[in-house]
Amino acid sequence: MNDHAQIRTSIVTACLLLLTSACSQEETPEPEPVAPVQTAVAQRSAIQRTIQARGILHPVNQASVTPKISAPVKAFYVNRGDRVHRGQLLAVLENTDLAAAVAEAKGDYEQAESSYRSTTSVSLPEDMTKAQADVQSTREALDASQKLYESRKELFQQGALPRRLVDEANVAYVQARNQHDIAVKHLESLEKTGKEEQVKAATAQLDAARGRYQAAQAQLGYSEIHSPIDGVITDRPTYAGEMAAAGTPLLTVMDISRVIARANVPSDQLTFLKVGDQAISPPDSPDQLSGRVTVVSPALNPNSMTAEVWVEAANPGNSLKPGMAVQVVIRAGEVRDAVVIPATALLPAEGGTSAVLVVDAHSVAHKRAVRTGIREADKVQVLSGVQAGEQVVVVGGVGLEDGAKVNVQKAGGHD
Numbered sequence: 001m002n003d004h005a006q007i008r009t010s011i012v013t014a015c016l017l018l019l020t021s022a023c024s025q026e027e028t029p030e031p032e033p034v035a036p037v038q039t040a041v042a043q044r045s046a047i048q049r050t051i052q053a054r055g056i057l058h059p060v061n062q063a064s065v066t067p068k069i070s071a072p073v074k075a076f077y078v079n080r081g082d083r084v085h086r087g088q089l090l091a092v093l094e095n096t097d098l099a100a101a102v103a104e105a106k107g108d109y110e111q112a113e114s115s116y117r118s119t120t121s122v123s124l125p126e127d128m129t130k131a132q133a134d135v136q137s138t139r140e141a142l143d144a145s146q147k148l149y150e151s152r153k154e155l156f157q158q159g160a161l162p163r164r165l166v167d168e169a170n171v172a173y174v175q176a177r178n179q180h181d182i183a184v185k186h187l188e189s190l191e192k193t194g195k196e197e198q199v200k201a202a203t204a205q206l207d208a209a210r211g212r213y214q215a216a217q218a219q220l221g222y223s224e225i226h227s228p229i230d231g232v233i234t235d236r237p238t239y240a241g242e243m244a245a246a247g248t249p250l251l252t253v254m255d256i257s258r259v260i261a262r263a264n265v266p267s268d269q270l271t272f273l274k275v276g277d278q279a280i281s282p283p284d285s286p287d288q289l290s291g292r293v294t295v296v297s298p299a300l301n302p303n304s305m306t307a308e309v310w311v312e313a314a315n316p317g318n319s320l321k322p323g324m325a326v327q328v329v330i331r332a333g334e335v336r337d338a339v340v341i342p343a344t345a346l347l348p349a350e351g352g353t354s355a356v357l358v359v360d361a362h363s364v365a366h367k368r369a370v371r372t373g374i375r376e377a378d379k380v381q382v383l384s385g386v387q388a389g390e391q392v393v394v395v396g397g398v399g400l401e402d403g404a405k406v407n408v409q410k411a412g413g414h415d
Contacts, residue, residue, distance in 0.1 A: 034363075034405045034406065034407045035365075035396060035400055035404055035405070035406050035407065036396055036406070036407045036409050037357075037359070037365070037393045037395060037396035037397060037400070037406045037407070037408060037409065038393070038394055038395035038396060038408070038409055038410070039359055039391040039392060039393055039394060039408050040341065040342050040345065040391070040392060040394045041389060041390070041391055041392075042339055042340070042341045042382065042386045042387065042388050042389065042390050042391075042392060043339075043340055043341075043388060043389075044337050044338065044339060044340070044388045045337075045338065045340050046334050046335065046336045046337070046338065047334070047335050047338045047340055047374050047376050047379065047381050048331055048333075048334050048374070048376045049272055049331070049332045049333050049334065049335060049374045049376075050329050050330065050331055050332065050374070050375070050376055051265060051269050051272065051273065051329070051330045051332050052282070052327065052328070052329050052330075053263035053264065053265050053309065053327075053328055053330070054263060054264075054325060054326070054327055054328075055261035055262050055263030055264075055309075055311065055325070055326055055327075055328055056261070056262055056263075056323065056324070056325055056326075057259045057260070057261055057320055057321065057322050057323060057324045057325075057326060058259065058260045058261075058262055058322055059231075059254040059255055059256045059259060059260070059322045060255050060256070060257065060258040060259060060260055060312065061229050061231065061254070061255035062229075062231075062252070062253070062254045062255070063227070063228045063229050063231070063252070063253045063254075064249040064251075064252050065090065065225055065227065065228065065249065065250050065251045065252070065253060066246070066247055066248060066249050066250060067093060067222065067223075067225060067244045067245075067246055067247075067248075067250055068222040068246055069093065069219065069222045069223065069246055070243065070244065070245050070246045071093035071094045071095070071223060071243070071244060072093065072094045072241060072242065072243050072244070073091060073092075073093060073094075073238055073239070073240050073241060073242055073243075073244050073250075074091075074092045074093055074094050074095070074223075074240070075091065075092050075240055076090070076091045076236065076239075076240050077089055077090055077091060077092075078090050078091075078233050078236070078251070079233065079236065080233050080234065080235065080236055081232065081233060082232070082233045083231075083232055084227045084230070084231060084232070084233060084253060085227065085230050086227060086228065086229055086230050087226050087227065088226060088227045089224060089225070089226055090225045090226060090227055090233075090251055091224075091225040091244075091250065091251070092223060092224055092225070093222075093223040093224075093225070093244055094223070095220055095223035095224075098216070098219050098220040098223055099220055101216045101219065101220075102213070102216040102217055102219075102220050104216075105209070105212045105213040105215070105216040105217075106213055106216075108209045108212060108213070109206075109209040109210055109212070109213040111209070112202075112205045112206040112208070112209035112210075113206060113209075115202055115205060115206075116202040116203065116205070116206045118202075119198050119199055119201075119202040120199055120202065128187075128190050128191070131183070131186050131187040131190050132187055134183040134186070134187070135180070135183040135184055135187050137183075138176065138179045138180035138182075138183040138184075139180055141176045141179065141180070142173075142176040142177055142179075142180045144176075145169070145172045145173040145175075145176040145177075146173055146176075148169045148172065148173070149166075149169040149170050149172070149173040151169075152165050152166045152169045153166055153169070153170075225250060225251070227253050228253070229253055229255055230255055230257075231253040231254050231255035231256070232253070232254055232255075232256060232318075233251055233252070233253060234252045234253070234254045234322075235249075235251065235252035236250075236251050236252075237249070237250075238250055254322060256315055256318050256320075256321075256322060257314075257315060257318075258312055258313065258314055258315055259289075259312070259313055259315045259320045259322065260294070260310050260311065260312050260313075261279075261289065261291075261310070261311040261313070261326055261328050262308055262309075262310055263308070263309050263311065263328055264301070264304060264306035264307070264308055264309075265306055265307055265308075265309045265330075266305065266306055267300055267305050267306065267307065269332075270296065270307055272332040272333060273293060273296050273309060273330065273332050274293070274296065274332075275292075275293055275294060275295070275296060276292055276293060277292065277293040277330050277331060277332055277333075278290075278291075278292055278330070278331045279291055279292060279293060279311040279313070279328045279329065279330040279331070280328070280329050280331075281326065281327060281328065281329065282327050282329055285326070285327055287319070287320060287324065287326055289311070289313045289320060289326055289328065290313055290314070291311050291312050291313025291314065292311065292312060292313075293309060293310065293311055293330060294310045294311070294312045295308070295309065295310035296309050297309065309330070311328050311330070335373075335374060335381065338373070338374070338381045339381065339382045339383075339386060339387070339388050340379050340380070340381055340382070341356065341379065341380060341382055341386060341392050342378060342379055342380075342392075342394050343375065343377075343378050343379055343380045344378070344394045344395065345357075345380075345392040345393060345394045345397070346370075346372070346380065347367075347397060347398065348398070353369050354369070354370050354371070354372050355367055355368060355369050355370060355385075356368055356370055356382075356385070356386060356392045356393070356397075357392065357393040357397045357400060358386060358390050358391065358392055358393075359391045359392070359393060359406055359408060363405060363406050363407065363408060364403060364404070364405055364406070365393060365397070365400055365402070365403070365404050365405075365406050366402060366403065367402040368385045368386065369385055370382050370383075370384065370385030370386055371383040371384045371385060391408070393406070
């Protein structure tokens with residue numbers, strides 16, 4: 001073969017090699033993209049059922065102190081913010097007229113007492129004395145007529161007197177006996193009814209005087225305003241010298257040593273609640289509260305379909321103020337042996353359905369719809385859709401297609 005033929009052969013060979021190389025490059029597919037993700041294993045464990053609600057703080061006890069009488073305020077002995085104890089004197093109303101009424105009523109009462117003692121212990125009245133004298137005189141007359149009759153009767157039997165004188169003595173004796181019986185009955189009637197009525201009248205007068213005295217003392221007592229509870233003075237709208245009206249609050253006393261958060265809980269969560277459940281504030285809350293459920297209302301608000309739940313908590317240092325809005329987390333029991341995954345595994349819900357990405361043994365992510373249950377902090381219970389032991393994507397799953405190839409990495413991005 002000459003040189004020209006060799007050159008042509010080389011050129012053809014080179015062209016064939018170039019064509020072959022080009023064809024092989026076109027036929028080689030591009031590598032499939034692999035998304036880096038982080039996963040966590042669905043585990044069986046216990047999870048705490050929690051119910052969150054927003055409530056308003058109220059004092060554990062409160063009293064609006066209202067006077068029972070209308071009078072100017074003579075003096076206040078407390079100011080706003082002062083701590084007071086039960087029975088402490090808080091204010092005094094003008095009471096000069098009431099004190100005078102007490103003195104007058106006391107005098108009437110003492111006079112009635114004296115009259116009562118006189119009626120029950122002193123000698124009988126004049127008519128009682130006369131009746132006793134009548135009984136005594138008729139008794140003496142009866143005795144004399146009886147002796148005369150017996151003497152004449154004996155003489156008649158001896159034949160010394162005629163029958164007529166005996167009969168006259170007998171008539172006088174019967175008359176004297178009748179008069180004596182009448183006197184005795186009259187005395188008994190006076191002793192039974194006359195003195196009894198006098199005692200009743202004296203007793204009634206004494207009771208009436210005592211009642212007026214006690215009423216006057218009560219009116220005077222109403223002029224002194226005492227605290228009905230232990231607590232703190234939170235309001236005192238009236239100043240000394242101003243008129244205090246009966247039935248209008250003069251001071252407000254609150255016991256804030258403990259507070260009650262009144263929260264509205266949806267009806268579908270009430271079945272999990274019971275008195276005694278522990279309740280706390282969320283960890284990020286500036287106002288920490290720790291207490292227990294004391295009341296679960298048996299009635300629902302028909303407008304909101306919620307029920308009021310009371311959480312009572314200690315208030316050391318009075319840091320929790322009545323009227324504050326607080327968030328409470330109520331621990332409503334524990335569910336054991338639940339399938340639990342991190343809350344970050346849940347994808348944004350579409351159409352109200354939650355979903356997660358489950359990575360299989362071939363590093364392929366599969367999107368699954370799940371039904372969730374209890375949520376506790378950073379974990380959530382899965383009721384269906386994921387089995388214990390399966391891997392779910394917790395980082396890098398947003399925007400990832402179903403069936404995508406993934407590269408499972410450790411926390412921090414390392415393989």
